[in-house]
Amino acid sequence: MRAKITRYEQVSRRIRHLIENGALKEGDRLPSLRQMSEEMQVSINTVKEAYWRLENQYHITAVPQSGYYVRKQPQLSQAHAPVDPTQLDPQEISLCQIFGAFQDVGKSTPEIRLAVAHMDPDFWPAKKLSRYFQEAALYQPEEAFTYLIAPGSRELREQIAQQGLSCGLDISPDDIVITNGCQEAIFLALMTICEPGDTVVMESPIYFSLIDLLRQLKLKIIEIPTSDDDGISLETLRFVLDNHTVKAMFSIPNFNNPMGFTMPSWKKKKLVNLLARRGVPLIEDDIYGDLCFGPRPEPCKVYDAKGEVLLCSSFSKTIAPGLRVGWMLPGKYADQVNRLKTLINISNSPINQMVAARFLKEGGYRKHMRRVRQQLQVQVEALRASVLKYFPSGTKVTRPDGGLFVWIELPDGLDADLLYRKAVQAGILFAPGTLFSIHNRYHHHLRLSSGTWNERVEKAIAHLGRLCARMRNGRTDDRVSRLAVG
Amino acid sequence: MRAKITRYEQVSRRIRHLIENGALKEGDRLPSLRQMSEEMQVSINTVKEAYWRLENQYHITAVPQSGYYVRKQPQLSQAHAPVDPTQLDPQEISLCQIFGAFQDVGKSTPEIRLAVAHMDPDFWPAKKLSRYFQEAALYQPEEAFTYLIAPGSRELREQIAQQGLSCGLDISPDDIVITNGCQEAIFLALMTICEPGDTVVMESPIYFSLIDLLRQLKLKIIEIPTSDDDGISLETLRFVLDNHTVKAMFSIPNFNNPMGFTMPSWKKKKLVNLLARRGVPLIEDDIYGDLCFGPRPEPCKVYDAKGEVLLCSSFSKTIAPGLRVGWMLPGKYADQVNRLKTLINISNSPINQMVAARFLKEGGYRKHMRRVRQQLQVQVEALRASVLKYFPSGTKVTRPDGGLFVWIELPDGLDADLLYRKAVQAGILFAPGTLFSIHNRYHHHLRLSSGTWNERVEKAIAHLGRLCARMRNGRTDDRVSRLAVG
Numbered sequence: 016m017r018a019k020i021t022r023y024e025q026v027s028r029r030i031r032h033l034i035e036n037g038a039l040k041e042g043d044r045l046p047s048l049r050q051m052s053e054e055m056q057v058s059i060n061t062v063k064e065a066y067w068r069l070e071n072q073y074h075i076t077a078v079p080q081s082g083y084y085v086r087k088q089p090q091l092s093q094a095h096a097p098v099d100p101t102q103l104d105p106q107e108i109s110l111c112q113i114f115g116a117f118q119d120v121g122k123s124t125p126e127i128r129l130a131v132a133h134m135d136p137d138f139w140p141a142k143k144l145s146r147y148f149q150e151a152a153l154y155q156p157e158e159a160f161t162y163l164i165a166p167g168s169r170e171l172r173e174q175i176a177q178q179g180l181s182c183g184l185d186i187s188p189d190d191i192v193i194t195n196g197c198q199e200a201i202f203l204a205l206m207t208i209c210e211p212g213d214t215v216v217m218e219s220p221i222y223f224s225l226i227d228l229l230r231q232l233k234l235k236i237i238e239i240p241t242s243d244d245d246g247i248s249l250e251t252l253r254f255v256l257d258n259h260t261v262k263a264m265f266s267i268p269n270f271n272n273p274m275g276f277t278m279p280s281w282k283k284k285k286l287v288n289l290l291a292r293r294g295v296p297l298i299e300d301d302i303y304g305d306l307c308f309g310p311r312p313e314p315c316k317v318y319d320a321k322g323e324v325l326l327c328s329s330f331s332k333t334i335a336p337g338l339r340v341g342w343m344l345p346g347k348y349a350d351q352v353n354r355l356k357t358l359i360n361i362s363n364s365p366i367n368q369m370v371a372a373r374f375l376k377e378g379g380y381r382k383h384m385r386r387v388r389q390q391l392q393v394q395v396e397a398l399r400a401s402v403l404k405y406f407p408s409g410t411k412v413t414r415p416d417g418g419l420f421v422w423i424e425l426p427d428g429l430d431a432d433l434l435y436r437k438a439v440q441a442g443i444l445f446a447p448g449t450l451f452s453i454h455n456r457y458h459h460h461l462r463l464s465s466g467t468w469n470e471r472v473e474k475a476i477a478h479l480g481r482l483c484a485r486m487r488n489g490r491t492d493d494r495v496s497r498l499a500v501g
Numbered sequence: 502m503r504a505k506i507t508r509y510e511q512v513s514r515r516i517r518h519l520i521e522n523g524a525l526k527e528g529d530r531l532p533s534l535r536q537m538s539e540e541m542q543v544s545i546n547t548v549k550e551a552y553w554r555l556e557n558q559y560h561i562t563a564v565p566q567s568g569y570y571v572r573k574q575p576q577l578s579q580a581h582a583p584v585d586p587t588q589l590d591p592q593e594i595s596l597c598q599i600f601g602a603f604q605d606v607g608k609s610t611p612e613i614r615l616a617v618a619h620m621d622p623d624f625w626p627a628k629k630l631s632r633y634f635q636e637a638a639l640y641q642p643e644e645a646f647t648y649l650i651a652p653g654s655r656e657l658r659e660q661i662a663q664q665g666l667s668c669g670l671d672i673s674p675d676d677i678v679i680t681n682g683c684q685e686a687i688f689l690a691l692m693t694i695c696e697p698g699d700t701v702v703m704e705s706p707i708y709f710s711l712i713d714l715l716r717q718l719k720l721k722i723i724e725i726p727t728s729d730d731d732g733i734s735l736e737t738l739r740f741v742l743d744n745h746t747v748k749a750m751f752s753i754p755n756f757n758n759p760m761g762f763t764m765p766s767w768k769k770k771k772l773v774n775l776l777a778r779r780g781v782p783l784i785e786d787d788i789y790g791d792l793c794f795g796p797r798p799e800p801c802k803v804y805d806a807k808g809e810v811l812l813c814s815s816f817s818k819t820i821a822p823g824l825r826v827g828w829m830l831p832g833k834y835a836d837q838v839n840r841l842k843t844l845i846n847i848s849n850s851p852i853n854q855m856v857a858a859r860f861l862k863e864g865g866y867r868k869h870m871r872r873v874r875q876q877l878q879v880q881v882e883a884l885r886a887s888v889l890k891y892f893p894s895g896t897k898v899t900r901p902d903g904g905l906f907v908w909i910e911l912p913d914g915l916d917a918d919l920l921y922r923k924a925v926q927a928g929i930l931f932a933p934g935t936l937f938s939i940h941n942r943y944h945h946h947l948r949l950s951s952g953t954w955n956e957r958v959e960k961a962i963a964h965l966g967r968l969c970a971r972m973r974n975g976r977t978d979d980r981v982s983r984l985a986v987g
Contacts, residue, residue, distance in 0.1 A: 136646070362825065
């Protein structure tokens with residue numbers, strides 16, 4: 016397996032180092048494409064890609080007929096949060112108090128769901144799927160309605176293998192197991208590798224249903240400090256691996272949930288090698304990887320020489336969540352995973368796999384994804400702009416290159432849990448930062464979903480801004496009027 | 502919850518006791534419907550149902566214009582097999598040698614699949630399903646393609662609750678959790694109740710993928726001697742419960758896999774009460790319950806006063822296996838099961854649930870099942886007749902009142918494992934008895950599926966018969982010619 020896209024990463028790293036060192040300052044003009052191409056011995060297209068990426072990360076800006084210039088740098092702190100060393104011991108999991116309430120509220124569907132981790136239903140290709148379902152059932156009923164045991168539909172696995180090429184994955188259909196969504200893939204990976212009492216390391220913050228799944232499996236966790244810029248602290252990870260018996264690592268390296276960062280290629284490579292040397296498998300969640308606004312970042316799996324990376328993904332974020340078609344690249348654990356998959360529920364629905372395979376094969380997927388990516392980028396920008404407009408000054412917002420979330424830090428220690436409770440009363444549901452750790456962290460953070468953008472959502476953001484302002488002015492006991500929306 | 506059908510069970514038990522005691526002998530005439538109705542203070546229809554059932558079990562036969570007469574009694578031994586008492590200790594599971602080979606052969610699809618546990622694809626209502634899939638996707642795309650977390654589709658749960666009335670289950674939609682098939686329901690039940698190292702008791706023989714699932718979950722098992730006539734030995738169960746810490750019992754009381762028996766109502770009630778007194782939950786697999794040739798037998802769940810019976814089922818055997826719509830009635834474990842279901846794979850495919858709900862609601866299901874039951878009864882009879890015709894004399898075959906299997910005992914200690922190996926060479930796959938226990942039992946038994954019946958299947962049965970004859974004549978090392986079929 017090779018990493019096709021490391022070259023432009025090298026270019027963009029170079030520029031970023033120059034900016035970080037102060038060699039390039041706000042307003043400075045970057046070397047031209049030709050200069051940079053000659054200097055770094057890469058093609059002009061490579062430099063273009065690198066600059067495009069830097070532009071997208073808001074490090075630089077393009078001025079037509081003039082060139083590229085350094086912008087004011089991103090607002091959110093790039094350093095790893097300081098961490099209490101005792102929190103680097105394996106911890107048994109108890110869920111934060113807000114967790115149960117959050118799940119219950121989710122069920123009663125508040126009006127504005129800024130906590131939902133999928134794109135707007137308007138984007139789901141329902142018409143095509145409808146036809147494909149009909150035709151599969153009518154013309155291939157035996158295939159559509161029989162048991163189809165692991166690894167699942169050959170045709171679909173062929174399509175996924177082909178699709179893998181776009182992110183540098185050189186895989187065969189035999190490397191793939193179809194699952195009932197990404198969550199099931201992660202569950203199977205954990206069941207295969209870990210036993211109750213084992214320790215798993217992961218990024219912090221990390222999305223809450225993973226924490227709950229690990230709790231269910233009676234696993235311990237160590238949360239590793241993670242930068243919203245480039246991901247986990249490898250130094251801390253090394254320290255933890257030196258001092259504890261770790262059974263697996265879990266990571267979302269591309270368009271991370273919740274922080275939105277993409278781990279740079281050099282770091283992915285280092286991470287895979289570090290874990291491989293210690294014999295620690297990496298469970299990689301790549302579910303957001305295809306929601307890229309620029310080039311498709313490669314998964315860690317491309318650097319996996321030993322079959323120790325178990326990549327988990329699905330079409331839930333790209334086609335539709337209810338399609339329930341996910342997959343795993345289980346590496347050397349293929350036999351165990353196939354067997355376990357068969358034992359827990361025998362088979363996924365074959366017709367759903369046939370529909371997904373046809374959507375990929377007949378070209379619908381690529382065209383659909385072009386539209387989805389554009390739209391999601393527009394929505395993230397609108398959401399960010401709106402937060403920066405309505406929230407108190409000093410609010411920090413991440414700038415993801417893809418995915419479905421922004422991660423927000425409130426200024427002046429404003430309490431996001433309190434904001435959450437007031438928001439729910441107003442019919443607005445978002446994910447407060449507290450949910451994303453077992454360590455009583457992220458009380459000033461929240462995650463907002465950019466999957467839907469419309470006037471109602473904008474009004475909700477404005478209302479959250481007003482709630483923040485009131486909290487800041489000490490009027491925290493004010494009666495919160497129900498938000499007038501729609 | 503009440504057991505509507507206990508009355509005719511009382512009548513049929515009475516008759517069977519008279520037969521067993523020798524008070525009624527082969528050729529004797531039974532009391533008339535009216536006499537019996539007066540004597541037992543039940544309606545004539547109740548007696549009719551009881552006699553119908555006894556007729557179906559081949560205990561009696563109806564002679565037009567004359568009455569009911571006692572037949573020659575069923576061939577298969579009704580006594581519990583003698584058991585080595587040390588085999589009633591909790592046992593760690595290691596799979597018999599034939600297991601892996603059996604699964605591998607299954608994947609390479611031999612020509613005649615007498616091991617397959619579903620009805621013939623010709624019976625799947627593909628046209629209707631096709632239309633329902635299309636319309637759900639087209640007219641309710643948001644519902645069809647969103648996440649639908651546990652307990653799953655309200656509409657479907659309403660239909661299942663209504664359906665439950667036909668077998669005496671008085672349940673509400675809130676008592677139901679939708680799962681990805683019955684196997685997932687069983688998996689969730691075991692994960693909820695048991696921890697690694699715990700002991701589960703069950704009928705013996707028991708279907709092999711359950712054994713494999715328990716092995717995966719690191720559970721120990723105790724196999725309880727079971728009669729092909731009326732199920733588990735309650736005396737042995739009581740002995741085991743007195744002497745070991747048992748965490749759960751697993752049972753298939755209706756049209757058992759593989760033996761085909763239906764546990765009588767009095768025994769179901771006793772079993773539920775016995776387990777309830779000891780605080781041992783019962784995981785009940787009722788997946789074959791609707792494939793009844795006569796009245797629908799009630800599940801043990803109807804006798805569950807404490808919420809300690811977890812009923813697992815699905816539409817895999819009635820509508821189509823690939824629909825992947827199953828369910829559980831988790832009793833008092835509802836919260837845990839719902840949570841675990843959400844954690845392992847978030848959601849089943851909602852569109853499949855919508856399609857199943859519509860198939861039940863618009864009346865298709867009942868009509869479909871009438872046809873399926875009739876056909877399956879014809880097929881079981883054809884299969885039995887064929888086995889009795891082609892297999893060596895002395896072969897014993899069960900006579901199920903429903904379901905998909907016959908369980909066969911070969912005469913003179915003929916080795917079913919050897920028959921299995923020779924059959925596979927001839928392109929015929931069935932399930933040898935060895936698979937159905939961890940105790941090196943049932944070497945002279947096999948399970949045949951009655952899901953499909955046609956000329957090719959009949960030729961296969963004839964070929965199995967010839968193989969038996971050759972084995973009996975000591976020509977076991979003969980080269981087996983590939984069966985010419987089709």
